[in-house]
Amino acid sequence: DVKVTQSSRYLVKRTGEKVFLECVQDMDHENMFWYRQDPGLGLRLIYFSYDVKMKEKGDIPEGYSVSREKKERFSLILESASTNQTSMYLCASRSFGTSGNTIYFGEGSWLTVV
Amino acid sequence: QKEVEQDPGPLSVPEGAIVSLNCTYSNSAFQYFMWYRQYSRKGPELLMYTYSSGNKEDGRFTAQVDKSSKYISLFIRDSQPSDSATYLCAMVDSSYKLIFGSGTRLLVRP
Numbered sequence: 001d002v003k004v005t006q007s008s009r010y011l012v013k014r015t016g017e018k019v020f021l022e023c024v025q026d027m028d029h030e031n032m033f034w035y036r037q038d039p040g041l042g043l044r045l046i047y048f049s050y051d052v053k054m055k056e057k058g059d060i061p062e063g064y065s066v067s068r069e070k071k072e073r074f075s076l077i078l079e080s081a082s083t084n085q086t087s088m089y090l091c092a093s094r095s096f097g098t099s100g101n102t103i104y105f106g107e108g109s110w111l112t113v114v
Numbered sequence: 115q116k117e118v119e120q121d122p123g124p125l126s127v128p129e130g131a132i133v134s135l136n137c138t139y140s141n142s143a144f145q146y147f148m149w150y151r152q153y154s155r156k157g158p159e160l161l162m163y164t165y166s167s168g169n170k171e172d173g174r175f176t177a178q179v180d181k182s183s184k185y186i187s188l189f190i191r192d193s194q195p196s197d198s199a200t201y202l203c204a205m206v207d208s209s210y211k212l213i214f215g216s217g218t219r220l221l222v223r224p
Contacts, residue, residue, distance in 0.1 A: 004157075042216035043202070090157055094212075102148055103204070103212060105157035 003027070004106035006091050012112045019078040021109050023091030031094040032074035033103065034058075034066060036087040043090070049074055081113045117141050120203055120215030128223050133190040137203035137215045140184065144213075146206040147179050149188045151199045152217065158202055162188065193222045 007022040025032065033048040035058075045058030047066040055066050063085060067075045074093075078085055091106040120137045127133055135149075146165055150158035162177040164170045164186075170177045176189040186205075190197055203215040 006157075040216075043214045088155075102146075102160055102163050104160060105150075108155070108157045110155070 004091055004093055004104050006089075006106040006109045008109050009107065010110045012114060013078075013081050015082060015113055017081050017113075019081050019111065019113075021076040021078075021089055021091075021111070023074045023076070023106055024072050025074075025091075025093040025104075026072065027093060027095065027104070028071065029093035029095040029104075030071075031103075032068065033092040033094070034064075034074065034076045035090045035092065036060070037090055037108075038087050046076065046089075078111075081111075083113050085111065086113045087111060115140060116216075118203065118205060118213050118215045121218055122216060124219040124221055126221045126223060127193055129193060129195060131193050131222070133193050133197070133220060133222075135188040135190075135201050135203075135218050135220070137186050137205075138184055139186075139205055139213075141205075141207060141213075142181075142184065143207040143209075144184075144205040145208055147177070147186050148204040148206075149175075149177055150202040150204060151197075152202060153199045161201075193220075195222045195224050198222050 003026045005024045030051050034046040035043045044060050049055045049068045065077045089109045092103045094103040118139045149162045152158040164177045167179050167181045174191045178187040198221050200217040200219045202217045
């Protein structure tokens with residue numbers, strides 16, 4: 001069974017704090033993604049990574065950075081959290097060529113910035 | 115105009131009804147089509163995946179793709195209260211770009 005694990009389900013952070021959201025996949029997938037999901041706005045891509053140490057900006061990268069030092073792990077970093085970053089964050093992974101490029105999601109991390 | 119359009123609902127049906135969920139798209143380069151189900155406060159889970167035009171069936175779920183009309187559908191037979199969720203369509207084009215619909219909220223009443 002495919003597995004994408006987000007280590008923190010619920011977090012409350014203060015404005016200005018540095019926040020790390022961790023994601024691990026056990027499917028040996030090349031691609032990994034970070035999305036945020038807000039009511040009425042759907043899924044918005046923050047960053048994605050084609051492979052280890054590679055990253056590409058998505059649609060809303062401002063205020064975020066990422067790190068992918070190992071194939072199975074993709075971290076999202078909020079350098080200085082702000083209240084408008086309160087959201088649900090979803091990590092996902094995908095393998096080219098198998099399962100028709102389907103993408104698998106983690107359970108989500110609910111971040112509240114106060 | 116969005117690349118993928120999906121009615122947000124909510125769609126409310128009685129238990130046992132046949133449900134039809136739909137997405138339209140504008141980019142003829144889309145090749146792969148997926149449906150995800152998302153329960154409240156959970157991540158989306160993959161329900162169905164299709165590549166070509168036509169129908170694909172899995173239990174009570176049928177995914178339909180009409181590339182000529184740029185229209186995809188998900189049918190749920192004998193709907194159950196446990197089917198109440200948000201359903202997201204997703205599409206991948208020839209450059210592997212992935213686009214999601216905004217989701218349709220479904221409520222199946224007992």
